[in-house]
Amino acid sequence: MKVKITCKQAVDYISKKEEKKLSPMDQVLLWKHLAICRFCRMFTSQNKTIIKALSGFGHEQDYHLPEENKRQILEAAFQGNA
Amino acid sequence: MEMDKQSEFKQWVNDYSDLLYGYTVQRGMDTEPAKDIIQDTFLSAWRSMDTYKREVSVKNWLFIILKSKITDHYRKSSTKLAVETIEREHQDHTYFDAADHWKDGVCPEPWQVHFDNKIEVKEFYHILKNCSKKLKEIQTTVFMMKYMDGLESEDICRVLSISSSNYWVLIHRAKVQLRACLQKNWVQK
Numbered sequence: 677m678k679v680k681i682t683c684k685q686a687v688d689y690i691s692k693k694e695e696k697k698l699s700p701m702d703q704v705l706l707w708k709h710l711a712i713c714r715f716c717r718m719f720t721s722q723n724k725t726i727i728k729a730l731s732g733f734g735h736e737q738d739y740h741l742p743e744e745n746k747r748q749i750l751e752a753a754f755q756g757n758a
Numbered sequence: 759m760e761m762d763k764q765s766e767f768k769q770w771v772n773d774y775s776d777l778l779y780g781y782t783v784q785r786g787m788d789t790e791p792a793k794d795i796i797q798d799t800f801l802s803a804w805r806s807m808d809t810y811k812r813e814v815s816v817k818n819w820l821f822i823i824l825k826s827k828i829t830d831h832y833r834k835s836s837t838k839l840a841v842e843t844i845e846r847e848h849q850d851h852t853y854f855d856a857a858d859h860w861k862d863g864v865c866p867e868p869w870q871v872h873f874d875n876k877i878e879v880k881e882f883y884h885i886l887k888n889c890s891k892k893l894k895e896i897q898t899t900v901f902m903m904k905y906m907d908g909l910e911s912e913d914i915c916r917v918l919s920i921s922s923s924n925y926w927v928l929i930h931r932a933k934v935q936l937r938a939c940l941q942k943n944w945v946q947k
Contacts, residue, residue: 682858691930695911718866722937725871729879729886730905739780741796746771749797753804754764 681705686716690723767804774817775800778824784906786890786898787828795831799824832896832918840896841924844931853934866937869944882944889939897932904929 681689689706692698698706710717775796782792802823803810810819855861871882890898900918903909909917915925 682854683860684854684858687853687934688930691926691933715860715866718868719937722866722869722941723933726886726933726936726940727905728873729871729882730901731908739776739783741775741779741793745793745797746775749771749775749800750768752797753767753801 678705681709683709683713683716686710686713687719690716690720694723694727763807767800767807770803770816770820771800774820777817778820781821782824782828785828785902786893786895786900787831788895791831791895795824795827799827802827829917832899840894841920841927844894844897845927853938864938867941869941871944885940885943886936889936889943892939893932893935897928900925900928901932901936 686706686709689698689702689709693703693706710720778799779792779796782795783789787795799820803820814822853861853864860866872878890901893901896918900914900920903914903917904911911922911925911929914920915922920928
C-alpha cells in the first residue's frame with residue numbers, strides 16, 4: 677500500500693476528488709500530503725477560486741454578432757427560398 | 759403571407775442572434791466557426807419554420823437547434839487530434855521535476871481574489887478570459903460545460919463524443935494550465 681504521494685499525484689487526486697472519483701483511501705493520502713505541502717494547499721484553494729469565478733463568468737459580458745453576419749443570414753435564407 | 763414569414767424571421771435574427779452567438783463563444787468556440795454555426799442554426803430554423811409547432815418559445819426552439827449544431831461541430835472536428843496535441847504539448851514535466859514535486863518558477867505562489875471587491879473581480883475576469891483563450895477550443899468547451907453549465911462529466915462525454923479518459927485529460931490539463939497562467943498575470947494589490 678502507498679503511504680505517500682507526490683505533488684504531481686496530489687494535483688491528480690485534487691481533480692479526481694472534485695469529480696467525486698477519489699477512493700476514501702486515496703483521500704486519506706491526499707489529506708496527509710496537503711498537511712505537509714503548502715504548494716499543493718495553495719493549488720487547492722486557487723483551483724477553488726477559479727471554479728468559483730467561472731460559475732459567474734460571462735454574465736457581465738455582451739457579445740454581438742456583427743451586422744454583416746446578420747445580413748448574410750437573411751440573404752442566405754431569403755435567396756434559398758426563392 | 760411570405761412577407762409576414764420573412765419579417766418574423768428578421769425579428770428572430772434581430773432578437774436572438776447576439777444571444778446565441780454569445781452563448782457559443784462563451785462556451786469556448788472560436789469566433790469564425792461560431793459565426794458559421796449561428797448562420798446554420800438560423801437557416802435550419804428558416805427551413806423548418808412551417809413545422810415549428812410553437813409548443814416551446816422561439817428562444818428555446820432556437821437554442822435546441824443551436825445545441826445540436828454545436829454537438830455536430832465537435833463530432834466533425836478533430837477532437838481526437840486536439841486531445842493528442844494537448845497530451846503532447848503539456849507534459850507534466852512542464853510543472854513537475856524528476857521527483858514529481860513542483861518545479862521552481864511554476865510552483866503555486868500565494869494569490870487570491872476578493873470577490874467582494876467589484877473592481878478586483880472585473881480585472882480578474884479580464885485575465886481569466888485572456889488565459890482561457892490560450893486553451894484549445896475543445897478544452898475551453900469542456901471546461902465551460904462543466905463549470906458554467908454545471909453538466910455532469912458523463913453528459914459532456916456523450917454530447918462531445920469523447921471518452922472519459924479524453925475528458926479527464928482535457929479538463930485536468932486545462933485546470934493546471936489556467937491556474938499557472940492566472941498566477942503569471944494576476945498581480946496582487
